[in-house]
Amino acid sequence: MNSNDHKQTVLAEILALAPVVPVVIIDDVAHAVPMARALVAGGIRSIEVTLRTPAALDAIRAIASEVEGAVVGVGTVLDGTQLEAARAAGARFAVSPGVSPKLLDAADASALPLLPGVATAGEAMTLLERGYRHLKLFPAAPAGGAKLLAAWASPLPQIRFCPTGGISLASAPDFLALPNVACVGGSWLTPKDKLQAGDWAGIEQLAREAAALRAPR
Known part of the structure; x- marks a missing residue:
C-alpha cells in the first residue's frame, strides 16, 4: 500500500464517521472548544475548520488538544x-x-490526507489518475447537485464524493441516497448567530438532526 492509498483509507474512515461534515468559520478562538464539544455531543465527530479567518489555526489547535472524540480537519x-x-x-x-x-x-509529500474539490468529470478523472478515490464536489448545488453526482456514478464508480456548497438539512437526503456519496459538507450546523451567542445547546440540536441523516454504507 503506497502512501496515498493509506491516506485514502484514513480519509474514508473519517468521512464514514457521520453523514455530515460541518464546515465551520471561526471568528473567535474562544468559541472553538465549546462548539466542537456541542457537535460531538450531537453525534458529529469530524469537523472542518476553514482557513477563512485569522483564528482558524488556533481553533484547530484547541479542538485537537481539548475535545475528546473530535476529528478536526482544515478547510479552504x-x-x-x-x-x-x-x-x-x-x-x-x-x-x-x-x-x-x-x-x-x-x-503527496504531506502525511495529511487531502479531500480535493472538483466541479467537472475531467477534474475527477485527473485526480483518479493520481490515486484519489474520495473527492469533494464543490460548489455542489451550483455545479449540478445530486443529479450531476447520479450521472457520474456509472462512469466513475471508483470515486466517492463529499458534496459541499449550498446543501441544507432539507436537501442533504437527496445526496446521501446516492451510492457514490459518502457524506455531505454543510455550514448550517454552526450558523454565525449561534456561534456569536454561545448557543451550544442549539448547535448540539442541529448536530443531532444532521447525525440522524444516514448515508448509505
Missing part, C-alpha cells in the same frame, strides 16, 4: 504552506475548494 486549503501549518496545529485531514499542481505535489 490553497497551498502547501497552509497544509503543513494545519498539520502542525493538529488537523487530521485537509479539504481544498479545487486543485492545482503545486497543491497536489505538496499533498
